[in-house]
Amino acid sequence: MTIKTSLSIRAQENLQGSNIMLEGVIKANANKFDLEANPNGMVNLGVAENQLMTEELRTIMRTVDTADPKLFGYGESPSGSKHLRELFADNIFNRYFNPQTLVRAEDIVLAAGCSAIVDMFTFCVCDPNDGILITTPFYGGFITDITAKSKGKVVPVHLGDMSPFDMGHIQLMQNALEKAKLEGTTIRALVLSNPHNPLGRNYSSEVLIEFLKFANKNKIHVLYDEIYALSVFDHALTGKAKEEQCVSHPFISVLSIPNLEQYCDLELIHVAYGMSKDFCLNGFRCGVLLSPWNKELVEAMRSISVFTWMASTTEAMVIKLLSDPKAIDTFTKTNQQRLAESYTYAVDLLREHKISYIPAQAGHFLWIDLRTYIPSSFVSAASAGDRAAEYLLWRNMLDEGVYVNLGEAFSESKVGFFRLSFSVPLPQLKIGMERMIKACQKTVSFVPV
Structure with missing residues (x-):
């Protein structure tokens, strides 16, 4: 053998x-x-x-006793302690995402990174070889997240010269879903990154709602990846970098859309978030799944969360970072300003060398x-x-x-x-x-x- x-x-x-x-x-x-x-x-x-906030993070994290004996044992729960889930609910989602209905700790599952969250989500909504729609271009890591363990299938929706921010591409998604069905692939979900990765722009509320209607029509889940929600920086731009911004939309979380139930079965709507991007902690591996209206999915993800249990030290340090709302405000505003400065330098150099690019407003x-x-x-x-x-x-x-x-x-x-x-x-x-x-x-x- x-x-x-x-x-x-x-x-x-x-x-x-x-x-x-x-x-x-x-x-x-x-x-x-x-x-x-x-x-x-x-x-x-x-x-x-994001390497722009290193010193601020060092200052915060130095105050955590990572040798505290309480951190040597298992944590409270493989899907995240109640305290940390409350901090995400109150100091992140309810504070910055403007939800129409207040987010609760029991709506949240934590895991060791957003890759783990997407893998667990796929495991819970897809059988092997069931499909998940994503419009191109899209974050390449989704392919591994969806396929490697849970054996879902990524079904790319190629848009050609059409922008993913235009309403017309919804029909292309419908065409892709029907084509997949004819080829024997059952579509179970679609994934939408807002702000967009790699295009660095926000969707309008109108397009977000069309995604909801599409999901509802086809009875598929929709996972809104909102991991760059607090990394929107176009308000801090000046000069040419500001002038060349096309029609820009503020970040709009799906949670903030009024009367969601008019557009989609609420049980089909979910949000992914994490600490890697807005809080510059890629190496900490802290991902979030928020599903306020689907208790069955939350419990199903908790049933497998032992495999993606965050380290106790990670929990302690993230708790420290998220415990002070004023400190979060200062951190995010400083980060957005520095992102704007680095972005401006980059586009100035690209413009100087006549390299074309899509102006970004986030990410x-x-x-x-x-x-x-x-x-x-x-x-x-x-x-x-x-x-x-x-x-x-x-x-x-x-x-x-x-x-x-x-x-x-x-x-x-x-x-x-x-x-x-x-x-x-x-x-x-x-x-x-x-x-x-x-x-x-x-x-x-x-x-x-």
Whole structure:
């Protein structure tokens, strides 16, 4: 018996798949850039990891006694202590998301990160090979979150040249659902990131409501990923960065929409959140599922939460951070201001080099168009969907010492788009973008042998 054949079918399926996003992350983390200790290391502009609030977090976290013997044992519950769930309810959701109905601790399940939340959600609403709709481009991690363990299936809805913020794309979702059904895939849910990842923009209330109507019509769950809710920064922009903003909408949580029951069966509506983005704590692994109207789903997720139990030290430190509403206000406002400053630097440099991008208003990243740097000998193939030029450009960036995430990782059908994360200190951002531009100039002049 070989090692491969001794594995389960699902494990073998996972080994056969590739994860281009993970490949880049591993390369970037193997030789991390440090301005003083390792200036020749890899500048990571590919991961949505906010490094702009490090000192503030150090100040807060220093006050937590991580050697407190109370933290050596199991915590109160694998789905999160009541105290921490109350803090999320009162100091995050009820304070910032403007819910029409107050959120309660019992509506919440906590887990070790939002990837765990999406995996658990998939496990609870999908049988193996049932589908979840997501419009492209979308956060590439959803593929692993949905497929690797729970064996759901991501059904991408390719929009072509239509914007995901336009009402018309709802029909494309309906077409995709019906096509999947004809091919034997039952669609159980759709996932919507608001603010959008990777486009960095908010949906209008009108489009959010159309998603609800679509879900209700087809009797499928809708998971609103609102993990960047407090990272909206366009109000802090000035100058050209402010002027070039297209029609912008404020962040609108699905929880804040009046009369939700008019649009959708409330049991189908759920929200995902976490501490990785708005609070810059990717490594803490703290994810949230909020389902105010579906007690059965909450209990089903709690029944498997022992596998994603947060560490007691993580709970203690997140409790510290979320216990003071005024401190949360100060933290989020400072973070938004710094995101605006880094964003402004990034777009000024992109504009200087005539690199197209979609102006962002939220999140940690920009969606940039590098198709003008595709070598002439690759243009025809790239237009037909061949990704060789995108790989060439991406690997040249890695060779120059910068990691930027390529469009394929976000299921983008058009070749030559990349997601650039700008939420790093300005000296690091400057060096990384200079390396990226150098790689672009190197690529456009490439002549195949």
